Amino acid sequence: MWEKFYSKNGLAAKTIAKELLKVKIGEKIPLITDYSKKLNIGRGTVQSALRLLVELRAVSLEARGHLGTFLLDKDNNLLLEIAGVAPLIGSMPLPYSRKYEGLATGIVESFEDIGKRVNLIYMRGGSNRIEAVRTKRSDFAIVSKMTAEKELSKYPNLKVFKRFGANTYVSAHKIFLANNIEKVTWKDKKIGVDMESPDQIQLTFEEFKNKNVEFVEVNYMQLFEMLRSNQIDATVWNADERRMVQTFQSIEFSSQEAKNISLDTTEAVVVINSDREQEIQEKWDSVNIKKILEIQKQVENGERIPRY
Template sequence: MDVHNKLMQKLGIAITSLAVEFLPLNVGDRIKTVAELSESYDTARGTIQSALKFLKEHGAITLESRGHLGTFIQNIDYIRLLELTGIKSLVGVMPLPYSKRYEGLATGIYKCLNDNGVNTNLAFMRGSNHRLKALEDGRYDFAVTSRLTADYYLENNKQIQIVKSFGDFSYVNEHIIVVSKEFKGEFKKGTRVGIDNSSIDQFMLTKIYFDEIEVEYIPLSYSQFMTAIKENKIDAAIWNLDDIEDRKDDIKFIPINRESKNIKDTEAVIISNRRNSIVPALFSRVLNVEDVKEYQKSVIDKQIMPQY
């Protein structure tokens, strides 16, 4: 690689770095000095100055110098900044949209991002472990999980970060235990309990609830639980109440005491790869939690059609 190409490569890296640096900022914010930026990114001052000039000339940012007070943002184009990071669109992955709550969450995320000029597509995948693997492999820019799952990944040193949190009951209304019609009101040794090893939520909730009972765990896919209950292949399984309400199924179930177990299973969060600095910076700017929740509520109340 010749000297010119090396210089251009360094300039390109600096432009991308500064675009990410400025994404979370607002008009009126003071930016770091050239010296501070140079130190932050281990880049020559001249390269930083050239990168700033490039951003200004391409309409991504307008700066105002106020002498000894520093340099401040006068105008900022977030979509142009995103383009200059090299990203033309984002792809996220969510649970299968089998409930109105999931459809509403998907609608809110999709609409809020696209309406703010961020071209975004959503994919759907069963099992939080499958979504994590796809995120780690770089197939997706972000993923939706429960807070319970995200906390589990963080505790187990997975390279993820929580980007947005949507509050209680944004992921599910509640989890319950579906039981066979022959259930007599008491779980005992040998009770056959369905467990989905690919779903952290379902796996952890099952283990938490049945921890002190010598039940027989039957590995199944989450989607197989209802059929297995009806065909008497299992006696019980942790399930999402939203799905039962949406299906109008005549299913026998009992509640789970979340508070006594300190379970954080109802909150939806967005996670991204820890090495990805663009998604957190961008989402802090263009993804408003309350707007997403308003879309979700409208879908649940059947005031608008899902769109994702």
Template sequence: MNGFDDRFLTRNGLAARRLAVLLMGHEPETRLPRVKDLAHELGCGNGTVQAALRLLEESGAIETSARGHLGTFLTHAERAILWQLSGLGTLLAAMPLPYSRRYEGLATGLRAAFEAAGTPFAITFMRGAGARTAALLEGKVDLVVLSRLAADGLVEQHQDSLALVADLGPATYVGAHGFLVRKGASLDAAGLRVAVDHTSEDHRMLAERAFAGHKDVRWIESSYMQLRDLFAQDQVDATVWNLDEVQGRLGMEVDVLPLGDEVTRDLALRNSSAAIIGRTEGAKALSAVHDALDLSQVAQLQTEVLRGDRIPSY
């Protein structure tokens, strides 16, 4: 479809644009809902739905086949045209700063998966899950990428406003976590000085859970860029951290120890999975996005970037 067809500015056309959002979630060779059900969903008459379907067919967005008592089937759909007609525009996703190869691979995989799904997609980078979520709630971005751990907490906190779009699976957000302990310090000591990054919702939750059983913990505000100096200057004793961030940065100042109890390991697992959240007001569009995304492609391309087999492209 070249340019924008003025017919989509009419009443029937506006119904067609709303119908385009619904049809993005339907796979080819699946039966369409009955006209009266679509009319109820769109809040219009049966005739308007039939006219909307004709408009979508004439635009090249869909092809349908009437099969008697079996109903009408969607035989072909051009997602790029459906998305254009829907008026949803380019989806802007907020991601963490791409300081690690894993994040570069994640951005590369997401861009490729959205493009394959026929969905215009752009990325902006922001530090801190809280800052990214604030931008989402304010309508400045459409999607946010964060850990599944942080996503669960934020969706529960804003259940009327936010919804989970996708979980990309373990090790897509970060790799292994571990305790970082200053040489000469002990995790069993009272009054541990523990580094924590309160701008990172998932790190705050993970650190608080990991050190919940320790006495008189003193929290020391930090970022991954400050860790080496804090340990070297004897200002912190320990922390729990994403090892992707600190690999090769801390030299001989710390020992890396495995995480302990089962609950902490579960939290670390959820913290390692990348999740995508969006606003509930766009639930239909988010459902269409979820259904179209090939999550295995995201993980595969991320793995290729991590191995050095693919140059990051985002």
């Protein structure tokens, strides 16, 4: 059956499969003459292409006389495969908070709603995700606005493609304290910092600038245990991580510069390679940002089960 796609009818079926991805179940599909004119192919070729898609069970159609032909059902994944449309690959932070889970769920489901696929990979560190885009291991990266601005100054071929608005990446960053600290006097204190997180680096170094502290390089996955075992005295971290909030005391930033930077760390943005903007725009076309954010909020509030 798949060998038929190397024929004239098969090539037409590939093009029509792409067109049918835009049609919702229950809607009338375009007329054969419409496809014929748009795609510059004969009516018989269009009819054969549609029959092939039905044979493969990519679509189920029903002719209703003068009313036209209606789409009863479709297999979007099969249509995408037939059309040769590869899914976008996006890199995101590890989903350790409800906010990240919600954003991932919103992206996946919003693509599905328009009959498209997106594959998400999860990587620690905004710099690593930017590098994945730069080296073409992923098509886009989700990072904070602050990380994007910092990294894009080094790579002019990258650009911010979409913005999600304030409080979509994190609600806030705070300083979390080990349990043995009763009064914060920073002299000789050990401050944990993940050197692969541009947000944490900037916030930490600004907050503790000119203070007599020791910076301890730590993988963020170790931060919780190192705080609990008093191997470090404090760290700057995402206030959306429930385990941290429930276990440790936290305080706000005292540095005005850290407070200013913190505002830019709350917004999630999509970074792409500007050379591929048209290609990526076609695949993001019709994806509803408002719906992504509605789903994110539902996951955060426990009203929706994460699915990513």
